[in-house]
Amino acid sequence: QLSDDAAAKFDAVVDLEEPRLVTVEAKGPLAQRQSAVTVSTQVWLIPGKDILGDGILLELPGFAVDLLSPQTHESIKLVNNEATLAITANVVMMCGCPVTVGGLWDAKKYEVKALVKHGETFVGEIPLAATGKASTFRGELQVSETGVYEIIVYAYDAGSGNTGVDKTTVVITR
Secondary structure, three states, rough: OOOOOOOOOOOOOOOOOEEEEEEEEEEEOOOOHHHHHEEEEEEEEEEOOOOOOOOOOOOOEEEEEEEEEEEOEEEEEOEOOOOOOOOEEEEEEOOOOEEEEOOOOOOOOOOOEEEEOOOOEEEHHHHHHHOOOEEEEEEEEOOOOOOOOEEEEEEEEEEOOOOOEEEEEEEEOO
């Protein structure tokens, strides 16, 4: 059995007169809507037959990625024709478990990067490194042109295929 009394669950009693194919669906995490995914499965329910043990399992795969800085549509001024985009992201497992260097969910095993575009032009791919604070990754990019920049941060686990994404825009001004 995979689950225990502390696991998230939903109990239901369904009154059936004949076998019925049902779709069971879940969406989450609801507190991190930018990372929310929907998963579903189908199962036949038979009148008078319980689904025991682990029941019907739905797994929400991936990472919840939350771009902490820069803030959405933040205005950043060029100084001496240059500005530093300091990019910070929070990356946790979909269950909310922290990602830490050397921990159960080891930050060293994950690729966390920021993809930056200025208009339709790709500007760069910046690795974000674990900061030492649980689930926090950071990197920097120097920019020298004004305009709107799109920042897409992703986390990727090559071992499991888990992924997560968040994105924002910033405005570079003179």
